[in-house]
Amino acid sequence: MLNATGPWVDHLRRMEDPNAAPSIRLSKGAHLVLKRTSPWKAALATPIDKYRITFALPWEDMLLLGTTDEEYEGDPADVSVNEKDIAQILDEAAFSVRDQQLQRDLVTYAFAGLRVLPGGPGDTAKAKRETVVTEGKGGMLSVAGGKWTTFRHIGRTVMQKLEALPGHPLGDDFEPISSLPKKLPLPGVANPRAVAHRLLVDGPAPGSRMAADTAKHLATHYGSLAFDIARMANENPELAERVHPDAPEIWAQVVWARDHEWAETPDDVLRRRTTLTIRGLATDEVRAKVQELLDRK
Template sequence: MTITPGPPDTTSVASEHTDPRRPDRARTREELTRGTFDLLVIGGGILGTSVAWTATQAGLRVAMVDAGDFAGATSSASSKLVHGGLRYLQTGNLKLVAENHRERRSLATTVAPHLVNPLPFLVPVYEGGPHGAAKMGAGVFLYSALSAFGDGMGRLLSPVQAARLAPGLRTEGLKSVAAYGDHQMNDSRMAIMTVRAAVDAGTVVLNHAEVVGLRSVRGRVTGAELRDRADGTEFGVDARLVLNATGPWVDRLRAMEDPDAAPSVRLSKGAHLVLRTPEPWRAALTIPVDRHRVSFAIPWEGRLLLGTTDEEYTGDPAEVSVLPSDVEQILGEAELGIDAPYLDAAHIDYSFAGLRVLPGGPGDTSSAKRETVVTQGRGGMLSVAGGKWTTYRHIGRTVLAELRKVRSVPLAEEMADPLRTVPLPGLASPDAVAQRIIIDREPGARLDPRVARHLASHYGSLAMDIAAMIREDPALGERIHPDGPDVWAQVVFARDREWAVTVDDVLRRRTTVTVRGLETPEVRARTQRLLAD
């Protein structure tokens, strides 16, 4: 199964509901048309969401819109890692690795410990491979030292020790294995929780709202004309400053401001496969492909995530997809570190492709810097693109620094520190939440511990709200698919509390149904009925 990030699906949407907790699109549109916002963010990926959250914390009146779903494209098509960037050691960029580590540790300990999970990583060293055991051992030790050994000390393991953690590890010709610690996440859930944090701070948000034109006064961009894709309603938003955070579409919106604007970015496609395995893995593999490139095999959501590719993409961002050549490449590179029987293409449950946004310039995309690019157009619109998931809060700070230079935005001299410790909603110990869910069940209605753990690790303390829905309507505690941990109460929660409009919003990004290969016609039909309830 393949996901193609881009415009939203055309599934019919639900009628509105009188539940005051439920996002009301008509009421939101009315609020968006009222008065003038300090900042209008166009693009609801993690980059735009981070800026909206940060700017709202700084005291601005902020609106954020997206033509598709929040995190509907690149932001939900990543390798699901929160990491320091081991490969940056190869270029000697120790400062960048240390900075990444600090933000990684902050996310994992104070901002989102309920959503970001520690994971051991193994680097196999083979005879005739691109790196020797001594070099890799020194590398993972330095990598650990740059994180102040917050995840233990990088070290070398024997092949036998490593095979216990990664059952499919290819042991033929294996000399040694370097081990280090990093973190992973469910990027879709992280993004939705960050949208919720921005809304809790005061941001007004609307997904499935396409920009059809820019408003301007005397040549300066002062807002946008939009069309609600849910029902076709057209409306406008006025703002002192407009920020273009549309990711792969950034140059398309810049051309709307200035038809003569030169391209500012280039795109690189990253494809991934999600594979069933006969037994669970307890560690990820970082597989050296050559001296500069690696491929990952990461245990994720009960599956094994393989990838990624890194090749320049020049087509329509809405049409990016996983091609047979991508599958062949990913499986071929995985064979460098995984036994071939593990890599049967018949075991692929899901595949997806996203687009990295890179600074324009010559050279191979794999060697291009993963940095944030901020530009200002002829009409005054700011455009921001690029960056890493791990440092998404830093992007908010970078853009806020640019906002200081814009006189039309009323920023106080003393602003709140955008990197101060503001946790994402739901902050709580997943273990404690799961135990509480189980204990709170009525006698004879005990919730499956696997479901309770799943809810706790994807929603934090907000899982208690889902558990309360199940107490009121036990039918909502039924699993969406018998082979997965998601339950129907999550669909209702996505509809009423997480801005889900279409079936794909729910199954691909609010739950894990699609990524586990469990999306059947029957599941889609019942999900649509719940959305329309």
């Protein structure tokens, strides 16, 4: 059995062995998303102390600020952004960002997550972002930590360890990890500019032209898979309409999320697979229509 449950990894380890010692600790990181007051193209990093940096990043035509770094000992399911986090992020950003860009009414979204760090003493800001792999008394392999940039290395390491366990838990028909290619492109990998150009040339429907911001959005989020979404919009003009006038997403993306990305709820679509929620545009009307499309499956 493989335990890859992130911040809950030790919870499962204690289900296997109530005496299992902690293998990880948690660090909370919060971010804010703000509307821009002026054009913003460059990423800005500002040192706060010897270990921490605060960022101001252009993201989805908005501004992303953060992050915090403090030890978290509560239930992972309860992690959220509080007033202290908001004040800290805005105060630290003020070292480098103009005041008019940091007004509270520009904040459209706030979110927090948990970093899974190796167990040990000291400030979480100083802890290394390493992967923790442990094997329990019952044979459960647990993996936690690491970074997004190393996810393939982590996956390969875990698969190699699973292969070596008694009884070969992956099964005799499983292809050895050593025989798999070390470089395998993700689905839809393509040059975003080339994809956006073709979307603009082809258009979403006969005699019409896709908006430039929608073409750019589809190209950067889906790569060459954007052509399949555009094809749906071409076949059904209603799906070529914007989900909200102030966002680049079109209704074809909702259908794509439903049919190809396992979306089951409005939050799956609006918060996890499009940018509507982070833009503050997930209105009741939008949610109702998204639910209607999801129900058609």
